[in-house]
Amino acid sequence: MPVCYCCKNDALQPGKKKKKSDAWRVFVLKELQAATNNFNYDNKLGEGGFGSVYWGQLWDGSQIAVKRLKNWSSKAEMEFSAEIEVLARVRHKNLLTLRGYCAEGQERLIVYDFMPNLSVTSHLHGQHAAECQLDWGRRMNIAIGAAEGIAYLHNHAMTHIIHRDIKGSNVLLDVEFRARVADFGFAKLMPDGATHVTTRVKGTLGYLAPEYAMLGKVSESCDVYSFGIFLLVLVTGKRPIERVNPTTKRVITDWVLPLAKENKFKEIVDVRLNGDIVEAEVKRVVLVGLVCVQSEPEKRLTMQEVVGLLKGESREKLEELENYELFIPDLTAGVYASGSEDSLDITEEKDPKKEESTSTSESGVTAR
Known part of the structure; x- marks a missing residue:
């Protein structure tokens, strides 16, 4: 049986000394097994392609979420190893914290902090959608927090990291509804000096940058694209791709952009907020999101620029954003492109309220 990277690394082996x-x-x-009552069905929080996620409680009373590999395979082992390797490298207030892992025999388990408020998707499209716990203030804080977490991956981690699967179900919410970016099973570590790498396409339908979906070219700009879609979903409460009628689907940008050009930002906002918003902030988030999802990667923002704009740190940059060529009517044709749906590793976010196998677990840890 192949040995995963994390088990070969001395720093990750049982009994080896680690830094305090x-x-x-x-x-x-x-x-x-004791913490989850032997992975009891009543403790199951979600299920996906990777396996199941269980709620657990350790001897010290702390609550955890345990992701358990369903069936061992070389592919699953690679995703397990990738997630451990990335999470062991990073520490940031807006990234999901790794508590540890277990690799005994063919058992592969990853242990995280338990996120009591689940994920953004669960509040927009899942079991908590009717409760509307995400008021505008919380949504704005989630947008900024998630942006800061991704900017850390791109710019401040010891090895720069591309997430590759940014979406609502991978932005978890702690007890105070602060954003925690999660699920690094698809993450890629960027070699020093590299601008992009070419790899097999993995991700979620509606969030894939066109150059990645069609050519397998992955870069930090791909995460920017996915984050732009996430921002538009967060503001509108809609899905990235929605069925308008039995024969027609609509991409979120096709609906948002015309309204943004007409300055009709109130019509873009999730109706569940009942107009209780800060319109200047809504405008800022929508414009940032639309610039992030342009078809040409070089025209997108960087995540550091996204953080600054969402925080409103520079009035001059905000004015530049408002006057950007994208929002001039004659220059908008062809600025967006649809991603391919042909890859076997492309998934679609499911409504955990309606699906037995969900892309978002009840713990807010993606079971995929």
């Missing part, structure tokens, strides 16, 4: 700053640790299987 490392908060994660290696769990033994019996400890996680």
Whole structure:
């Protein structure tokens, strides 16, 4: 049986000394069995392609979410290893914290902090959609927090990291509804000096940058594109691709852009907010989102620029954004492109309220 990268790394092996700053640790299987009542069905929080996620409680009373590999395979082992490797490298207030992992025999488990408020998707399209707990203030804070987490991956992590699967179900919410970007099973570590890498397409329908979906070219700009779609979903409460009638689907940008050009930002906002918004902030988020999802990667923002604009740090840059060529009527044709749907690894976000196998677990940890 192949040995995963994390198990070959001395720093990740049981019994090896780790720096005191490392908060994660290696769990033994019996400890996680006890915490989850032997992975009892009543503790199951969600299920997806990777496996199942269970709620658990450790001996010290702390709550955890445990992602358990469904069936061992070389492909699943690679995703498990990639997620451990990335999470072991990063620490940021807006990234999901790794508590540890377990690799015994063919058991592969990843342990995270439990996120009591689940994911953004669960509040927009899932079991909490009717409750409308995401008021405008929370949505704005989520947008900024998630942007800061991704900017950290791109610019401040020891090795720059491309997430490759940014979407609502991978933005989790802690007890105070602060954003935690999660699920690094598809993440790519960028070699020093590289502008992009070519790889097999993986991700979620509606969030894929066109150059990645069609050519497999992945770069930081692909994450920017996905984040732009996420911003538009967060503001509108709609899905990236919605069925207008039995025979027609509409991409979110096709609906938002004409309204933005006419300065009709109130018509873009999720109706569940009942107009209780800060219109200047809504405008800012929508414009940033639309610039991020242009078909040409070089015309998109960087995540550092996104953070600054969302925070409104520069009035001059905000004015430049408002006067950007994208929002001039004659120059908008062809600025967006649809991604391919042919890759076997492209998934579609499901409504966890309606689907047995969900892309978002009840814990807010993606089970994929």
